[in-house]
Amino acid sequence: MYGHIVIAGGGQAAVQAVDTLRRKGFTGKLSMVGDEPWLPYQRPPLSKKYLAGALERERLLIRPAQFFPEHRIDAHLGRRVTAVAPRERHVHLDDGLVLPYDALVLATGSRPRRLPVPGTDLAGxxxxxxxxxxxxxxxxxxxxxxxxxxxxxxxxxxxxxxxxxxxxxxxxxxxxxxxxxxxxxxxxxxxxxxxxxxxxxxxxxxxxxxxxxxxxxxxxxxxxxxxxxxxxxxxxxxxGVGVAPADELARAAGVECENGVVTDVHCRTSNEAIYAAGDCASHLNRRYGRHLRLESVDNAFEQGSTVALNLLGTATPHDKLPWFWSDQFDLKLVIVGVSHGYDTVILRGAPASRSFSACYLRGGELIAIDTVNAPKDQMAARKLIAAHVRPSPDKLADPAMALKDTV
Structure with missing residues (x-):
């Protein structure tokens, strides 16, 4: 059992990691270092309800303020890890503090890609x-x-x-x-x-x-x-031209990086004492047979849990089926799976109805689905995609037939 676990990051993956560690019985020291001055919060509403003024700041919090002291988590907010010393196993913070660790979790997220043109420094x-x-x-x-x-x-x-x-x-x-x-x-x-x-x-x-x-x-x-x-x-x-993984700490520490911090199926990096989770991590996904770096709350949540379980000695691979969502006006888009490499798209329902799905197939196998205001399809698709099914194209195109009955 580790004595001191340090989490570099203060987002969804970091919170889920410390939460799972405590719930599963970890009694050692826990330190979380977040570079923003606020308690960890949800990012998805920032472009929607919060931006519209329909959601108060307090409702963004992932956990209430008392969660951290109650669970004996040292939350270093408004502080940034500036360097990792992997041989000595300690991290340096921007305020001069040095934290020793037995295990380190990199949950540093991602940052917006900058637009390399004149004028981006203007007000507004x-x-x-x-x-x-x-x-x-x-x-x-x-x-x-x-x-x-x-x-x-x-x-x-x-x-x-x-x-x-x-x-x-x-x-x-x-x-x-x-x-x-x-x-x-x-x-x-x-x-x-x-x-x-x-x-x-x-x-x-x-x-x-x-x-x-x-x-x-x-x-x-x-x-x-x-x-x-x-x-x-x-x-x-x-x-809004995309994001890049915040993997500078890992690179400087000699940890393998390629479009993010490279991890195995257990979220462990090339350094046995360092793990990575969330937007910064490029994990080996057994389902797809390659490394994936996913930018989603669900992925950060699941990887944070997976890291914690592995730190506790329970060998747990991270191979959950990815899913994403986007709310625009009164349209809820939910994407289940990864459509990369598809060769066929079959629509279920008419786009004019504003409730339909796009099914992605590769070699006849259902690999992903995009649903627009179609919650039944997205729920059924999770099981079908996970089972590597080959649905009937004719049945798949019939919106009157339940998705689960298309196989």
Whole structure:
């Protein structure tokens, strides 16, 4: 049994790890180091209800304030791990504190990719990742204002939907040929483009940003210029062009990294005393036979639990079926599985009904499903995908037939 476990990070994976350790009987010392000054909180609402002012900060908390002292967890908030000394087995914090460890969990998450063009330092230009980011953006999102979103992924479209409901004029610029192109099929992309357009959001694909222009008197952004020669006026700009794993600590410590901190099926890194979980981790997934780095709350939750169980000596592989979600307007998109490598898409139901699913197959096997306002399909799909079934294409395309009966 380890004497002292240190968790570098203060998000969902970190909280789940310390919670599971205590619930499963760990009696040693627990230290959690989070670089934000607030208690650990949920990030998904930042682009939706919290941004809209419909959710108070206290309701974002993953655990109440008393949880940490009650469970004898030393929470170092507003502190950052600056270095890991793997031979000595201790970490250095930015306030000079040195914490020795018997086991270290890297749960450092991810950070927004920066847009390498002039003008991103202007007032009114934001990235959305933290609670502080959301507070700054919320203060500037007022009815009648002009918001321009750079990036047509989950975050960009969620912010666009929220801002539109707040009464802003909204435009989205996407450099690819369609929105959400990394995660959904063309049919889903076109549906969401049409839904946003119907609500008054202007979406422009094939647009690459060249520069952001500001007002020289105020230093605030006033327009975005694209390589295609179009200038889009803007009072507020949100940049959402993806995230990168926060794996700098691991790299500096000599831990293997490749698109994140590389781990085995038990979430252990190339250093036997160091584990990784959440957005920063690229784990070996037996289900897919390759390393995956997943950016989702569910994955962080499950990996945090898995790390804890392995630290307690219970050999537990992390191979849960991934799932993700996105709320835009009154549309709930749930993605189950990983569609990478699909060769066939079968739609269940008509997009015009605003309740349908897109089923992804590879070699006849159901490998993933995207559901829009179709909770029964997404629940049934979890079992079918996990069982590696080969459903009948004709039955799959019939929305009147329950998904579980298509095999």
């Amino acid at each position: 230009v934001h990235y959305l990742r933290t609670l502080a980011d959301a507070d700054r953006i919320r203060a500037e999102c007022t009815a009648g204002g002009r918001l321009l979103v750079i990036g047509g992924g989950y975050i960009g479209l969620e912010v666009a939907a929220t801002a539109r409901e707040l009464g802003m004029e909204v435009a989205v610029l996407e450099m690819a040929e369609r929105v959400m192109s990394r995660v959904t099929c063309p049919e889903l992309s076109r549906f969401y483009e049409a839904e946003h357009a119907r609500r008054g959001v202007r979406i422009r694909c094939h647009e690459t940003v060249r520069a952001l222009h500001g007002d020289p008197r105020t230093g605030r952004v006033r327009a975005v210029l694209t390589e295609q020669g179009t200038e889009y006026p803007a009072d507020v700009v949100i940049i």
